[in-house]
Amino acid sequence: MKIGRRSFLSFIIGGAAGTALSPLAWKSMDDSSIWSQNWPWTPVPADGEVSHVNSVCTLCPGGCGITVRKVDDRAVKIEGMKGHPVNDGGVCILGLSALQLLYGPTRVKAPLKRVGERGEEKWQEISWSEAVAEVAAKLGDLRSKGKSHTVCSILDSDKGTVPYLFGRLLTVYGSPNFIRTPSIQDSYELAINLMHGVQASAGFDVEHADFVLSFGSGLIDGWGSPVRMFKANSNWKDSGSKVVQIEPRLSNTAAKSDKWIPINPGTEVALAMGLAHVIIKESLYDSDFVNNYSSGFDKFKQLVLDKYNPDNVAQITGVDSSALVSLARNFAHASKPLAVCGRGQGKTQGSLDEFIAVHALNALVGNINSEGGVWAVPDPDYIKWPEVEMDSVAAVGMQKERIDGAGSETYPYARYLLNRFSGVVNSEEESPVNALFVAGANPLYTISDSKAVKEAFSKIPFVVSFSSYMDETAKNADLILPNHVFLERYEDVPMPVGLQKHVIGLSRPVVKPQFNTKHVGDVIILIAKALGGRIADAFPWDNYEACLEETLGDKWESIVENGFWSDPDFKVPASEEAFNTPSGKFEFIPANLKSPLDFSPVTIEGSDISYPLILVPYDSMRLANGFIGNPPFITKTVEDTVLKGKDVFVEINPKTAEEIGLIEGRYVDIRTPRGKAKVRVHLFDGIMPGIVALPRGLGHTAYDKYIAGKGINFNELIGPVEDPVSGFDAAWGIRARLTKV
Amino acid sequence: MSRLIEEKGKESESGGFIILFFILGLAASLVLGWGVFPKLLYSQKKQPIDFNHVLHVEAVEEGCESCHFFREDGSFSGLPKLAQCVDCHEEIQGEDPNEVKFVEEFVANEREVPWLVYAEQPDCVFFSHAAHVKMGKMECVLCHGHIGESSHSRVYEENRVTGYSRDIWGKNISGLKKNTWDRMKMDDCAECHAKNKIGYDKTSMETLPWPLNWALLPYEKQIGPKARVQAKKDACFVCHK
Ligand code: SF4
Numbered sequence: 001m002k003i004g005r006r007s008f009l010s011f012i013i014g015g016a017a018g019t020a021l022s023p024l025a026w027k028s029m030d031d032s033s034i035w036s037q038n039w040p041w042t043p044v045p046a047d048g049e050v051s052h053v054n055s056v057c058t059l060c061p062g063g064c065g066i067t068v069r070k071v072d073d074r075a076v077k078i079e080g081m082k083g084h085p086v087n088d089g090g091v092c093i094l095g096l097s098a099l100q101l102l103y104g105p106t107r108v109k110a111p112l113k114r115v116g117e118r119g120e121e122k123w124q125e126i127s128w129s130e131a132v133a134e135v136a137a138k139l140g141d142l143r144s145k146g147k148s149h150t151v152c153s154i155l156d157s158d159k160g161t162v163p164y165l166f167g168r169l170l171t172v173y174g175s176p177n178f179i180r181t182p183s184i185q186d187s188y189e190l191a192i193n194l195m196h197g198v199q200a201s202a203g204f205d206v207e208h209a210d211f212v213l214s215f216g217s218g219l220i221d222g223w224g225s226p227v228r229m230f231k232a233n234s235n236w237k238d239s240g241s242k243v244v245q246i247e248p249r250l251s252n253t254a255a256k257s258d259k260w261i262p263i264n265p266g267t268e269v270a271l272a273m274g275l276a277h278v279i280i281k282e283s284l285y286d287s288d289f290v291n292n293y294s295s296g297f298d299k300f301k302q303l304v305l306d307k308y309n310p311d312n313v314a315q316i317t318g319v320d321s322s323a324l325v326s327l328a329r330n331f332a333h334a335s336k337p338l339a340v341c342g343r344g345q346g347k348t349q350g351s352l353d354e355f356i357a358v359h360a361l362n363a364l365v366g367n368i369n370s371e372g373g374v375w376a377v378p379d380p381d382y383i384k385w386p387e388v389e390m391d392s393v394a395a396v397g398m399q400k401e402r403i404d405g406a407g408s409e410t411y412p413y414a415r416y417l418l419n420r421f422s423g424v425v426n427s428e429e430e431s432p433v434n435a436l437f438v439a440g441a442n443p444l445y446t447i448s449d450s451k452a453v454k455e456a457f458s459k460i461p462f463v464v465s466f467s468s469y470m471d472e473t474a475k476n477a478d479l480i481l482p483n484h485v486f487l488e489r490y491e492d493v494p495m496p497v498g499l500q501k502h503v504i505g506l507s508r509p510v511v512k513p514q515f516n517t518k519h520v521g522d523v524i525i526l527i528a529k530a531l532g533g534r535i536a537d538a539f540p541w542d543n544y545e546a547c548l549e550e551t552l553g554d555k556w557e558s559i560v561e562n563g564f565w566s567d568p569d570f571k572v573p574a575s576e577e578a579f580n581t582p583s584g585k586f587e588f589i590p591a592n593l594k595s596p597l598d599f600s601p602v603t604i605e606g607s608d609i610s611y612p613l614i615l616v617p618y619d620s621m622r623l624a625n626g627f628i629g630n631p632p633f634i635t636k637t638v639e640d641t642v643l644k645g646k647d648v649f650v651e652i653n654p655k656t657a658e659e660i661g662l663i664e665g666r667y668v669d670i671r672t673p674r675g676k677a678k679v680r681v682h683l684f685d686g687i688m689p690g691i692v693a694l695p696r697g698l699g700h701t702a703y704d705k706y707i708a709g710k711g712i713n714f715n716e717l718i719g720p721v722e723d724p725v726s727g728f729d730a731a732w733g734i735r736a737r738l739t740k741v
Numbered sequence: 742m743s744r745l746i747e748e749k750g751k752e753s754e755s756g757g758f759i760i761l762f763f764i765l766g767l768a769a770s771l772v773l774g775w776g777v778f779p780k781l782l783y784s785q786k787k788q789p790i791d792f793n794h795v796l797h798v799e800a801v802e803e804g805c806e807s808c809h810f811f812r813e814d815g816s817f818s819g820l821p822k823l824a825q826c827v828d829c830h831e832e833i834q835g836e837d838p839n840e841v842k843f844v845e846e847f848v849a850n851e852r853e854v855p856w857l858v859y860a861e862q863p864d865c866v867f868f869s870h871a872a873h874v875k876m877g878k879m880e881c882v883l884c885h886g887h888i889g890e891s892s893h894s895r896v897y898e899e900n901r902v903t904g905y906s907r908d909i910w911g912k913n914i915s916g917l918k919k920n921t922w923d924r925m926k927m928d929d930c931a932e933c934h935a936k937n938k939i940g941y942d943k944t945s946m947e948t949l950p951w952p953l954n955w956a957l958l959p960y961e962k963q964i965g966p967k968a969r970v971q972a973k974k975d976a977c978f979v980c981h982k
Contacts, residue, residue: 003758004758007758007761008762011763014763014764014766014767015766015770017766017767018773021771023774024773024774027778027782028902030910031903034903035903038903045864047819
């Protein structure tokens, strides 16, 4: 028998019919669809017991309370803590993504010692005892050579037990070089110091203000404590409070404000003085406060009446004089007006004149230390450690001038000047810094003129990073002593930025340390103990947790239970007692200032001939631009007109674009006196002609492949411009040029 | 001549042969689809410990809930953790080799037993035991069958393609079922939910976690007696998270 073609076909047809009548086809289809929904790389959290831990987020200075949902030993979701005095249940997109920073690949998993060249990323894992011994040996060596003052620490904060431990170690070791990373806190503290005569942070009673005048502050773009500001903003909408936003670019804040006033960039100080002019001229100021509790008003009055009439100001700022007059009247007539400044998220210090001018506006309307106004909030004084006893080496070291020049004759007012750091190091043949410790900060990324900062770092013989992540600074360090991330450690988080209350939050271990990391507080104590003598004596605690518990004393139990402690009795003194200036009053023109302020706009770097455009940065909640790299979850939310693939877009007004012949999406080279980069063009009506803008928070070169290599770091294009009085970085932009590529 | 014979042969093929081969093909594929395929599709696995439900139900006081209970936050602890077993099984009780193995391998090493879960659903399926058992007052048996009456652990048949238990599709490869607990696919959920809305009144709706929108809306179309398209926004996300 021979099987022919027809029989064969018939067999196939029979087979097909049989298959259709069997479950094979539809069952396979069902199974393959389930299979395709369960790829092995799709993460599926294991089932288990659910629990919640209250803690505090430390990813920005906002100090939000968080509640972390756990399944067994794994943290699975971060939410805002209900009832927390800062954020009451809210959380920002960065806080939400923090689990990626806990479990993601960017962590440093053990103490690492550099074996290749700096930045080459050749590391050798070492033990903690080796790491501590190495640091102690280095410090001991420098000290024995009388070079203790060449040791320097850079931290993101000077409040709380961890910065205090660093400060204490430096003091008893013999170095005055504790440096805090720059922000508008510096300028606000200084303005308050000069005008109130007290050392305090600025607190803003935003919840009660009914007219908010913002000089470029990104109220809902991450200024102050971000989640608190979102909440305040929705309250303003509900209660009909007004928000006026003054800035050259239509930011989110400007778009959501009641009135957006575009202004020539950098001229905000003149506008503030112009508003003061109208308020004084029309006698709209709070005469009770001005007559009874202020001094220098006449001089101030003379200055604004002479130099800042609305027409002059209109010319400088580009803001129509009639708009200025009506803005001044509305502001002064509001029952609780509040003026704030510090551009964007307030990551650069800004010019002192501007802060003094804006603070003077607040004083004119009498809202200093009052409901809905600006408060001078002293640090809570819960850290009461015994004075350190210095030996002779330490005493000599502490007498030396600071490396950044803060507190010197040239810069008598500033406390920290990290912006001057690289200039100082680079100007000398041999680095004046012999050892540098960096904790909770990433200066190689966040400080402007990255190239110069990198050069300075490369000259410093010994750099130690305490970063939990392989950030730019860690990558270029000699030793990395990784700290636990905030979800794995105890730490007090005092003074959420901009809050007019005393609140201390407690970060606490939500999960066990995932890797061989160590609390930075413990490491400092171990280093001190290894150094011995008076240094060891200054650190009587067995470990950091014991130190923290002892420091918080009777607050410990309630802070552990609630996740935070807030002082119910906190008040600022009444105006009779609030000021500690030479006059005992609020000083419009600070008597303590040796050189007079001229209240003129800051000139930025670059000539307008070779660089016809002005480049300004902008901040967004979707791009973390501090020492934390933007986790991939958030990067996903960045619009295609900001970042597409690896390309960042420069915003430009369509008119300006037309003049130089650019169209949407076009690749261009952007050049500034400090650097150049290849970017793409985005036409945006919301930016003033002649100005271009780039976002901050992109262009990482470290961390991991998910964070690095996206866009460019704004700090590579801009350098510091020194404020003549304070020494702060007053740069608000830089001149730039676009060329087609 | 020889060509002629050949052609003749072919002609005869076209008659009975063709039908024969059709039947052969049909039969082969039916055997394959109904018989061989299910055998190939599922692998047979044994539970790490042969568990005797009968024995345990007799020994405990609160029935199923003694081991399969609700946690304080309302979530359901489906499989007991070792910690619960240890309460009674710190030491070996009796001589059953399974008991010995359990205590020696797991209790002594503080290792969780890697039970194979017959009712395991994909992660995207949101199912609340509290809603069904506490609010809906449903019996365990309704979905899980008489597992509490078994004295040995059944063989766990794992679908080689999906990795899930055969219990989900159901023992019957055709997908037909006799009892409510024979299958655990979405249609089975839908069937019960659809049934319960028939003649619903306020009280029965309240005991059902299913949102009120389960009642047919004017723009929805009935696509069959049981299943139907749920057109209301977000409806899918009640179960598919
Ligand atoms: S605002 Fe800051 S502190 Fe609050 S959740 Fe976001 S990153 Fe954390």
